[in-house]
Amino acid sequence: xxxxxxxxxxxxxxxxxxxxxxxxxxxxxxxxxxxxxxxxxxxxxxxxxxxxxxxxxxxxxxxxxxxxxxxxxxxxxxxxxxxxxxxxxxxxxxxxxxxxxxxxxxxxxxxxxxxxxxxxxxxxxxxxxxxxxxxxxxxxxxxxxxxxxxxxxxxxxxxxxxxxxxxxxxxxxxxxxxxxxxxxxxxxxxxxxxxxxxxxxxxxxxxxxxxxxxxxxxxxxxxxxxxxxxxxxxxxxxxxxxxxxxxxxxxxxxxxxxxxxxxxxxxxxxxxxxxxxxxxxxxxxxxxxxxxxxxxxxxxxxxxxxxxxxxx
Amino acid sequence: xxxxxxxxxxxxxxxxxxxxxxxxxxxxxxxxxxxxxxxxxxxxxxxxxxxxxxxxxxxxxxxxxxxxxxxxxxxxxxxxxxxxxxxxxxxxxxxxxxxxxxxxxxxxxxxxxxxxxxxxxxxxxxxxxxxxxxxxxxxxxxxxxxxxxxxxxxxxxxxxxxxxxxxxxxxxxxxxxxxxxxxxxxxxxxxxxxxxxxxxxxxxxxxxxxxxxxxxxxxxxxxxxxxxxxxxxxxxxxxxxxxxxxxxxxxxxxxxxxxxxxxxxxxxxxxxxxxxxxxxxxxxxxxxxxxxxxxxxxxxxxxxxxxxxxxxxxxxxxxxxxxxxxxxxxxxxxxxxxxxxxxxxxxxxxxxxxxxxxxxxxxxxxxxxxxxxxxxxxxxxxxxxxxxxxxxxxxxxxxxxxxxxxxxxxxxxxxxxxxxxxxxxxxx
Amino acid sequence: xxxxxxxxxxxxxxxxxxxxxxxxxxxxxxxxxxxxxxxxxxxxxxxxxxxxxxxxxxxxxxxxxxxxxxxxxxxxxxxxxxxxxxxxxxxxxxxxxxxxxxxxxxxxxxxxxxxxxxxxxxxxxxxxxxxxxxxxxxxxxxxxxxxxxxxxxxxxxxxxxxxxxxxxxxxxxxxxxxxxxxxxxxxxxxxxxxxx
Ligand code: NA
Ligand code: NA
Numbered sequence: 042x043x044x045x046x047x048x049x050x051x052x053x054x055x056x057x058x059x060x061x062x063x064x065x066x067x068x069x070x071x072x073x074x075x076x077x078x079x080x081x082x083x084x085x086x087x088x089x090x091x092x093x094x095x096x097x098x099x100x101x102x103x104x105x106x107x108x109x110x111x112x113x114x115x116x117x118x119x120x121x122x123x124x125x126x127x128x129x130x131x132x133x134x135x136x137x138x139x140x141x142x143x144x145x146x147x148x149x150x151x152x153x154x155x156x157x158x159x160x161x162x163x164x165x166x167x168x169x170x171x172x173x174x175x176x177x178x179x180x181x182x183x184x185x186x187x188x189x190x191x192x193x194x195x196x197x198x199x200x201x202x203x204x205x206x207x208x209x210x211x212x213x214x215x216x217x218x219x220x221x222x223x224x225x226x227x228x229x230x231x232x233x234x235x236x237x238x239x240x241x242x243x244x245x246x247x248x249x250x251x252x253x254x255x256x257x258x259x260x261x262x263x264x265x266x267x268x269x270x271x272x273x274x275x276x277x278x279x280x281x282x283x284x285x286x287x288x289x290x291x292x293x294x295x296x297x298x299x300x301x302x303x304x305x306x307x308x309x310x311x312x313x314x315x316x317x318x319x320x321x322x323x324x325x326x327x328x329x330x331x332x333x334x335x336x337x338x339x340x341x342x343x344x345x346x347x348x349x350x351x352x353x
Numbered sequence: 354x355x356x357x358x359x360x361x362x363x364x365x366x367x368x369x370x371x372x373x374x375x376x377x378x379x380x381x382x383x384x385x386x387x388x389x390x391x392x393x394x395x396x397x398x399x400x401x402x403x404x405x406x407x408x409x410x411x412x413x414x415x416x417x418x419x420x421x422x423x424x425x426x427x428x429x430x431x432x433x434x435x436x437x438x439x440x441x442x443x444x445x446x447x448x449x450x451x452x453x454x455x456x457x458x459x460x461x462x463x464x465x466x467x468x469x470x471x472x473x474x475x476x477x478x479x480x481x482x483x484x485x486x487x488x489x490x491x492x493x494x495x496x497x498x499x500x501x502x503x504x505x506x507x508x509x510x511x512x513x514x515x516x517x518x519x520x521x522x523x524x525x526x527x528x529x530x531x532x533x534x535x536x537x538x539x540x541x542x543x544x545x546x547x548x549x550x551x552x553x554x555x556x557x558x559x560x561x562x563x564x565x566x567x568x569x570x571x572x573x574x575x576x577x578x579x580x581x582x583x584x585x586x587x588x589x590x591x592x593x594x595x596x597x598x599x600x601x602x603x604x605x606x607x608x609x610x611x612x613x614x615x616x617x618x619x620x621x622x623x624x625x626x627x628x629x630x631x632x633x634x635x636x637x638x639x640x641x642x643x644x645x646x647x648x649x650x651x652x653x654x655x656x657x658x659x660x661x662x663x664x665x666x667x668x669x670x671x672x673x674x675x676x677x678x679x680x681x682x683x684x685x686x687x688x689x690x691x692x693x694x695x696x697x698x699x700x701x702x703x704x705x706x707x708x709x710x711x712x713x714x715x716x717x718x719x720x721x722x723x724x725x726x727x728x729x730x731x732x733x734x735x736x737x738x739x740x741x742x743x744x745x746x747x748x749x750x751x752x753x754x755x756x757x758x759x760x761x762x763x764x765x766x767x768x769x770x771x772x773x774x775x776x777x778x779x780x781x
Numbered sequence: 782x783x784x785x786x787x788x789x790x791x792x793x794x795x796x797x798x799x800x801x802x803x804x805x806x807x808x809x810x811x812x813x814x815x816x817x818x819x820x821x822x823x824x825x826x827x828x829x830x831x832x833x834x835x836x837x838x839x840x841x842x843x844x845x846x847x848x849x850x851x852x853x854x855x856x857x858x859x860x861x862x863x864x865x866x867x868x869x870x871x872x873x874x875x876x877x878x879x880x881x882x883x884x885x886x887x888x889x890x891x892x893x894x895x896x897x898x899x900x901x902x903x904x905x906x907x908x909x910x911x912x913x914x915x916x917x918x919x920x921x922x923x924x925x926x927x928x929x930x931x932x933x934x935x936x937x938x939x940x941x942x943x944x945x946x947x948x949x950x951x952x953x954x955x956x957x958x959x960x961x962x963x964x965x966x967x968x969x970x971x972x973x974x975x976x977x
Pocket of ligand 2: 724
């Protein structure tokens with residue numbers, strides 16, 4: 042059969058690499074084919090999610106940030122300083138976390154979606170019109186965020202003024218100083234040329250951009266056991282490939298940025314400076330629980346438990 | 354499937370259906386073929402609503418509203434009077450004034466048709482009286498109004514920017530160079546025409562009269578300053594510029610010139626709303642139509658069959674120009690932009706062409722095509738407004754079309770004509 | 782560049798082609814549509830202007846401004862399509878149609894009106910279905926917190942009103958001598974000297 046798979050990124054971005062690795066495994070190991078649709082080809086992120094729920098698409102990749110309107114608990118990834126920062130712990134977390142591997146699939150299943158994989162794309166980096174090291178310096182700065190209320194709360198907590206804007210308007214808004222900054226994984230900052238208009242990079246270590254790949258549940262349930270196995274194995278294969286892919290990706294992207302611009306500065310907050318930002322996280326946790334209710338609280342507890350477990 | 358959809362669409366278009374119907378019918382047939390029935394029509398509705406979702410679309414009704422207020426007020430006449438005071442007396446001055454007024458009014462209005470009305474209505478009788486032939490006059494007005502489509506603001510550029518996700522601010526700035534170049538070409542032609550036919554010149558205005566004309570036009574002259582200066586200076590986005598224009602037009606006509614009464618607002622807003630709805634329903638169904646094309650991978654198939662992958666950047670540009678030019682000879686420009694832009698998107702991306710340059714060329718082609726027989730829609734506007742028979746309206750157009758095609762060739766050969774100002778305003 | 786007639790206001794008054802009580806209802810619907818169109822555009826202008834001013838004066842735009850405009854665009858579009866149908870203002874390529882003799886034009890106009898009406902009712906039905914789906918999924922506008930389905934209700938209403946208008950246009954053409962482009966507009970492109 043020909044399976045259709047849509048994601049939210051451009052050619053060569055992490056989700057695109059994941060999708061094509063998935064496709065490669067399926068096509069090498071069966072007679073099935075996979076048609077990949079990239080950003081914009083079938084509409085916005087919300088559109089492709091609805092199309093998957095309607096069964097037009099078989100697979101979809103949507104970041105939990107966008108899934109917030111559907112599954113409020115998915116916004117947990119926006120709570121700052123919840124996730125570890127170093128690549129190794131992040132990978133271990135995604136492999137072993139009960140929250141990710143047991144709890145989330147149930148939440149997605151309630152919405153008719155079979156969660157196949159959650160995977161990290163990269164550490165979030167803030168770009169600004171000047172280098173800063175304290176929340177005080179963020180005051181009165183308008184920071185572009187995805188249209189997600191919890192993410193707005195994070196930047197309010199950091200002292201900034203969150204400004205929700207669609208992705209298509211970010212570059213222009215930075216250029217005309219309508220906003221003074223934004224956050225994204227470094228490879229997006231590089232591929233989108235955002236450093237040209239917002240040259241001061243701040244590594245705050247507050248979170249990792251995470252995304253999720255899923256299938257329409259009716260479609261998945263209707264597959265033969267062999268095909269289910271195939272799909273599972275293909276997502277595992279793509280997951281391992283993507284971990285390889287993102288390892289070192291950030292450094293490469295940063296090198297490319299520094300090569301093409303002399304204006305760029307890089308600020309990595311030290312432990313002391315991070316502590317000042319970390320102090321503001323509880324306010325966002327409270328907001329998360331307010332939005333996601335008891336089930337959100339349980340998920341948050343499980344997250345923290347999982348993080349304890351991997352530290353051992 | 355591509356062939357079936359195209360045949361349905363063109364057939365219904367030519368029969369005279371409202372343009373939303375050919376698009377909708379072709380899309381519905383596409384859905385039925387793709388999903389074996391009507392089961393997934395929800396996605397068509399989803400994509401219709403998605404089509405009118407982008408925030409930048411607000412600029413369309415705002416610019417229409419601003420131009421509508423000014424056309425009904427005195428701004429347009431004051432601009433024309435100022436141009437006349439300065440160049441009315443030179444050889445061919447009346448014709449050059451008409452072209453220049455179209456360009457200036459184009460900096461206020463986003464559409465060619467509004468420009469035809471605002472500039473053509475007062476100047477055509479004057480030109481006829483001065484001894485210009487009617488076919489020359491009509492052709493000049495129709496084609497000079499095309500300049501308004503290139504000079505910001507431009508509704509065509511807004512729609513192209515939304516569909517192709519290109520910066521509307523950059524498109525606006527890039528339209529200025531080509532617009533002025535075409536004005537220069539047209540002015541030269543007017544000069545030659547006036548010498549050849551020995552059209553008498555107009556009396557020269559005194560410096561006192563000129564001073565008064567400038568003072569009167571000063572207020573409306575601020576429009577281009579707001580739009581170009583605002584975007585250029587990074588003060589606001591095109592949508593915000595549009596809102597500021599509305600505010601400014603309102604202050605001007607209602608408070609300063611007192612040419613309109615508050616009760617006129619209702620009628621003006623209603624007329625703006627009507628024009629907006631008629632365009633946006635097309636944007637909506639156009640988005641639904643291009644979704645099914647994209648889902649069925651038709652653009653890739655079409656581009657492959659015309660061998661675009663071997664064409665190289667210039668080949669792709671020329672193909673795009675020809676396609677848009679021909680399509681606009683038959684169909685409304687907005688529909689052409691909505692349908693053809695997504696089809697060529699993969700080729701534009703693959704060749705690494707600057708989407709802003711492509712946008713400027715498309716806007717120009719769209720303007721030329723709509724002034725070209727047999728069915729260019731500007732021709733029919735002119736027939737309706739000036740009540741002239743079809744043959745009279747088209748007789749004078751060939752030299753203008755030729756000049757516009759040369760202009761397109763120049764822009765392809767020297768992209769800096771369009772990109773120079775853009776690069777100055779938005780250094781990469 | 783797309784308005785059918787660049788005339789400033791040829792939609793001043795509207796006399797329904799329907800008899801008696803139905804005609805009164807029809808004229809009321811026309812009035813409501815006109816008010817929605819004008820109000821939608823004025824609110825859009827106000828909302829956008831206030832947002833610009835807020836950004837300059839207070840350094841901060843209104844975070845819900847974009848969503849309000851999104852609501853108003855939908856309102857204006859779907860109030861407008863019915864109104865445009867009523868006044869025969871939808872964009873069409875009428876060059877070939879106009880070249881046909883009156884009798885042929887009449888037949889063609891009936892076909893066009895009937896098919897367009899059918900298409901509008903088809904879209905009405907499916908947009909209703911889509912709203913039901915959205916209602917079940919409970920998606921909301923992030924800034925305003927309004928359920929998205931509520932802002933889409935104008936779609937099926939607008940399609941229904943437009944469908945009825947085209948149906949009436951077909952009936953009008955079947956029952957009278959002239960060719961009608963809409964219930965209120967006689968087709969007289971080149972022959973009549975209407976004020977523009
Ligand atoms: Na213009
Ligand atoms: Na034109």
